[in-house]
Amino acid sequence: MHAFPALARKRWRPHVGSLQDGGMKELAVLARLDGVAQAELCARGDVHASELLEACLARIDALNPLLRAVVTTARESSGPAGAGPLSGVPFLVKDSTEWPGLRWSMGSRLFAANVGRRQTPYGKRLEEAGLVCVGKSAMSEMGLLFSTETLLEGATLHPWDLSCSATGSSGGSAVAVAAGLVPLAHANDGGGSLRVPASACGVFGFKPSRGRTVPASFARSDFAAMTSDHCISRSVRDSALFLSLTEDASFGTPVGFVREPVSRRLRIGTWTRTMMGVAPEPDVLRAYEDAVALLVELGHDVVPIAPPRLEGPALSSAFFRVAGAAVAGIVELMDRTREEPVQIEELEPFTWALVEDFQAAGPEALPQARATFSQAVQAYLEATRGYDVVLTPVTSSASWPVGHLSPVLSREVLLRRTARSIGDTPLHNIVGCPAMSVPLHFPEAGVPIGMHFAAAPGADALLLELAYQLEEARPWKDHWAPYSIPARFGGSR
Template identity: 75%
Template sequence: MQLTDLAFLARLDGVAQAELCARGEVSADELFDACMARIDALNPLLRPVVTVARERPRRVNAGPFSGVPFLVKDASAWPGLRWSMGSRLFASNVAQQQTPYGRRLEESGLVCAGKSAMSEFGVLFSTETLLEGVTHNPWDLACSATGSSGGSAVAVAAGLVPLAHASDGGGSIRIPASACGLFGFKPSRGRTVPASFVSSDFGDMTSEHCISRSVRDSALFLSLTEDRSSGSPVGFVRAPIARKLRIATWTRTVMGTEPEPSVRRAYDEAVALLTELGHTVEPIAPPLFDSPVLGDAFFLVSGAAVAGIVERVDQTRDMPVQHDELEPFSWALVEAFLERGPDALLHARSVFAQAVRAYFEATRGYDVVLTPTIATEPWRIGHLSPILGREELLRRTARAIGYTPIHNIAGCPAMSVPLHFPEGGLPIGTHFAAAPGNDALLLGLAYQLEEARPWKDRWPPYSIPALF
């Protein structure tokens, strides 16, 4: 094994790297050193990794991913590593405890190579913070990696790691996966073991998982982190679905607008592919939401989560959280939440309950729901900057993020699949969702789509395989 051949290992998914290690063709130390070399080569340009864990692990557990390097999103604790959550408030914070979720990852043999960039507290759909700076999309350096798991997506797309932990509270796995040409799966609510020390309404909507290049890495990752006491564990889904599906579809966003023409072309191609594979695709009327009210409720819940963080910090030190310790958008969310008074969360929960009823009523009788992942092409850096005004950021977010949040609110499994790679443009993902608990069905469909339209060799220009 020549460590100078950076592209050789970068082209392999996590399962393949683990298999090399198990056969003795490469050691865990060599996998780790090669990962460090790749990070050193491209992280200064793309900036997806905010903390690098340079010390080789003293011990690697025997497991399905034994020796495979990966990244942990900075939203989650990892003992001994800085845990900032993208915020200047926690710039010097170092995690001490391991989470139950993290213990599962360690037991699988995965080796943490560092922490990946995110938006502050994960509440903005672009990875550009006042603490860490901008994370660049490897398909076009002027474009955002989106967010909030932008660092994880960029690191995988660039070949720095084969897979990376990510979390999704409204599309934060699926949207960066779409923007970077990767597979992004969000499990059903409650599917995995806990990954947080605290609880909030926003946390309850958030699913932990990973962003990967291959479906099998994602499926194996889920089997290793799922809560086996939940009654019906998924296990390791290994093969394409064997039956034909009835698929409901629409293109209108929750705000009542249609996607950009390039997104519509990607969607039309996906419909044609599904029909070719024998599935029945039926256009239906999208669920009826009071869109402004639903959007307001979503960001009320986000604001409540940030307000809870501020309150906990205020209780632990003499000086309250200062204005320059949070980004302007985070403060705006907190202020908007506090202005609504003590019934704000009750109101948001009521709005969510109505939206969930409308969604399930519209999709009853269908196996899968198909939409675009985002309504626009990935935006330019600065389009969702945290220093912009709250109202403008909410307006721009509503235009682009019109499909994914309802699945967090409803607890559904959902995924973005990289089926469209326009010549000279950025990838555009296609979105699929199923009823809560039907994670295995979606993964089986993903395998089938991966076979029909392989994407593993689609590398962006600023990636290890493209440059080396």
């Protein structure tokens, strides 16, 4: 089921000190392995955790100057890896999340010199699992835009097409996994920030149900409550194991480590127009129709249904008001804890625009946004009642150029372009559903196109079982971006 390239049973000694003697080819072999396979090498004694770290850093050194997916590297191990099931496996933490000893900028000039001091409950679980943090991945400022280009770090480039946006906000994590720099990377998702870049980069992106995992942040806001933390990976099993290691026991019945594909016929409801009423572009529609045909071939009952009855503009406005409230809280905190208030040049124009919009809306802004969300939740649950899974495109367009969602553009332009490009992903954060982007379409030209699947809140296991089935039917592990370690140094595409 989970076939990955076999390595000879011998002590692994990558020549990471130079590109001579086939050293980069050996690094490419490691890059093709998912996290579970790398952990198995460690457990057998075929490779030491320090060698996996050294090889990972060599891969980052080779391609990150071009792609700019990693904004901070941890060159020295913080100590022996935990004895968990992913012991010795290198991974990245999205720069939205505090990690002791590493710069924690959240993509913002306001926090450019900030260093993490505390470990979150989520981070403790990852350390106990044996994962080795090799650095921080790039993001949009505060995770506010569906792009990964900031005035602090510049633009993260797409490994399939350097002229395209890596999307976001977890673009650094998606690019790093798609390029083979790390086998998996932490990401989070407040409105599609994990699923959208996973789709664009041709990797697997799963968003757990709201509350399923232990906290990855000490922040408290409506926006934080909508945000789910997980990982971007190349294999479903990495994602499923990652979820089992970060579950919150107080959520309800644990999912555990889901290992097998779904074994029953599913009733899948589907629509294509976004919550803003935008129809998919032709290449996205072709990918969607191919996914429908695959599901039917696998024996599922796929039923076109009417999308939820939503007031799209009001829902979009409420979503960004909630985001603006979160940022306004950060600005207020900084104003109280330092001698001078936050300066205009310390935040990007779009970030300031959201703060100003929230403040201008008055004290009823948050209650009104919550009421709008409540109506959307009821509409979604009513539209999807009786269906196991919902299928839609992830986005209405397959890609957009670097700069299309630049943070220096006006709020009006950015909101209009976001409404045109982004599908229903924010809706699933509002409802609290588990949802995922599955890399099912790799066109001959252009960037990958993922398909979006969601289930009822709490039905995380069902989605992962479907993901395993889709992975078996349409394996994606050997699809490598042109600007990836295996494609550049290992002779594969």
